[in-house]
Amino acid sequence: MIEIGKHSIRFILFLLAQVYVFNHLELGLGIQFMIYPMFIFFLPNTLNIFLLMSISFVLGLSIDSLSNTYGLHASAAILIAYGRPYLMKLFEPRDGYPPTTDLSIYTMGYVWYATVFGIFLAAHNFWFFLIEQFKWSEFWFMILKIILSVPLSLGMSILIQLLFFKKPSTR
Amino acid sequence: MRNLIAFFRRFRIFLYFALLQGIALSTYFTYLSFPRSQYLTTASAVSGQLLTYRNDVTKHFQLPYNNRKLQYENIQLRQRLSESFIKVQGALFKIDDTLQHQQYEYIPAVVINSTVNKRNNYFTLSSGKSSGIYRGMGVFSNKGIVGIIHNVSDHYAVVKSVLTEDINIDVMVEKNGIFGLLKWNGKNPKIGTISSISNDLTLKKWSKIVTRGGSGIFPRGLPVGKIKSLKTVEGKPLWDVEIYYSEDYRKIQNVYVIKNLMLKEQKELEKKIPSDEEIE
Structure with missing residues (x-):
């Protein structure tokens, strides 16, 4: 029950942060900060895949309706939600995942987090920019956007964890 | 049948x-x-309200810039007031003008949400149908054109801005009337491009670009920008023209929506142009 409440509050916070703050950070060159993939990444590991995809779909559509992208964020969000179990299986630590905690930098370490969330984010950005541009003539510009956007979003997500996430006391 | 069920079970995810x-x-x-409804866009009531809250805070950040702009425009308009003129003819002077009729009316609006870093950028305005705004109307500020209304609800409107790929507004060089279509390449919100200008025409750097007013959305002569650079398109006899926009779309707040009172007349007349097949 506490888990549901926690994730519902996070849903709203990530949604508002994305549309109110990060959509308006303009660094030029088409760089966009994507913060909401963090929410999908932090959903419990044991969650049913159908529920996972549905939640991502709703989150994506909410962001779309507040930033005039008409379903683009929803599409990218479902893609990463669908791919998440495969990714998690691939990078599963030897002893399995810790049962109820978030897979944050504190519980999993910086290297694991940067690798897995980096791949997660790269898949999201690739799909997002591919559909947004929808033109092969701008392919290299799209690659440039992804190369610049992914590390910045990754750095921002680590910063958010350092600032707002509690360090588990048992470690 | 069993195979089909098995198939669905297997691939259900x-x-x-x-x-x-x-x-x-x-x-x-x-x-x-073509937006069929305003749900899922910022024109919907809930999204519009949420963005209004945000705008209530962020509008103050650009206040000096926008005040200066409005003041400048006020000066220009004030110079045209009757108080600013000297009467030369005494009492004999006619006010009712039969030679000139009003063609364009302007509806003021405020931009409550805008982005510049996406491939296609849409702005949200805080006025909609109830203020007389409809799909297809032009939007401009006193420094330059902004875009075309894409979608409206009762109290909000979404503008397809000039920072979208295929905005296709017809623009021309102010001095000599050479015209082309305005586009945006998605890289820099300060720079737009103009396509379909044949490269045997001579263009000068820094010459002013204004709207052509061909489609009846914008009046003729609204400022757009200045030519930044000229290159020839490889393999085609066309110029690749880059322009600096005269408006800074990252700071824009106060805009006007254009209502063309004679648009219907123009469209009806243009409908009568015979297409190629009918001539044969």
């Missing part, structure tokens, strides 16, 4: 994924070309 993906992508591509 992928099928659900494909279903959601289909919904998302089909809404994206239909809304991009």
